[in-house]
Amino acid sequence: MYTEELDKLKIIAQKIQDFLEEDFDENPNILVERLGTINTYLAVSGKALADAKLIQDKKVSLYSEFNNLIMKMPATIATKFIGSQAYEVNFIVNWLDRINKSLVHTGDNLRTQISYAKEELRLTKQGY
Numbered sequence: 001m002y003t004e005e006l007d008k009l010k011i012i013a014q015k016i017q018d019f020l021e022e023d024f025d026e027n028p029n030i031l032v033e034r035l036g037t038i039n040t041y042l043a044v045s046g047k048a049l050a051d052a053k054l055i056q057d058k059k060v061s062l063y064s065e066f067n068n069l070i071m072k073m074p075a076t077i078a079t080k081f082i083g084s085q086a087y088e089v090n091f092i093v094n095w096l097d098r099i100n101k102s103l104v105h106t107g108d109n110l111r112t113q114i115s116y117a118k119e120e121l122r123l124t125k126q127g128y
Contacts, residue, residue, distance in 0.1 A: 002055045006092060009055075012048045013095050016041050020102055028117040035110045042103050049096040056093050059086040 019041065024030055066085075070078045083090060 002059065002089070005051070005055060006088060009048050009052050009092050009096070012044060013092065013099060016045055016099050016103070017095075020099070020106060026113060026117075028114060028121075031110050031114050031117065035107060035114070038103050038107045038110065042100065042107070045096055045100045045103060049093065049100055052089060052093045052096055056086055056089045059089055 019037065024034060066081070070081065073081060
């Protein structure tokens with residue numbers, strides 16, 4: 001039912017994952033360019049994560065057909081059972097969540113590298 005939507009989210013996640021894993025030159029212009037791309041990917045990954053969580057919530061609610069079985073289970077087991085029914089979307093939610101956090105940390109790192117490059121340039125111009 002949600003296979004097509006999940007496939008689109010996987011494509012988005014893989015594209016951003018590939019970007020995060022790329023090696024790149026520490027040229028300040030490239031750092032600034034990557035930071036701009038990260039800002040865009042943060043918006044994309046945030047929306048994708050919200051979409052995945054919506055699918056996750058919808059999938060969990062679809063399992064009302066197991067209501068009689070679930071009612072006989074202890075709460076912790078029932079929660080795990082329902083979660084296991086949505087394992088694929090759970091994976092995508094976790095992946096997108098980690099991607100989003102990685103983008104934030106990578107952006108912070110790039111800002112530090114850009115600041116360092118600016119300071120190094122300033123010192124070079126002053127003859128240090």
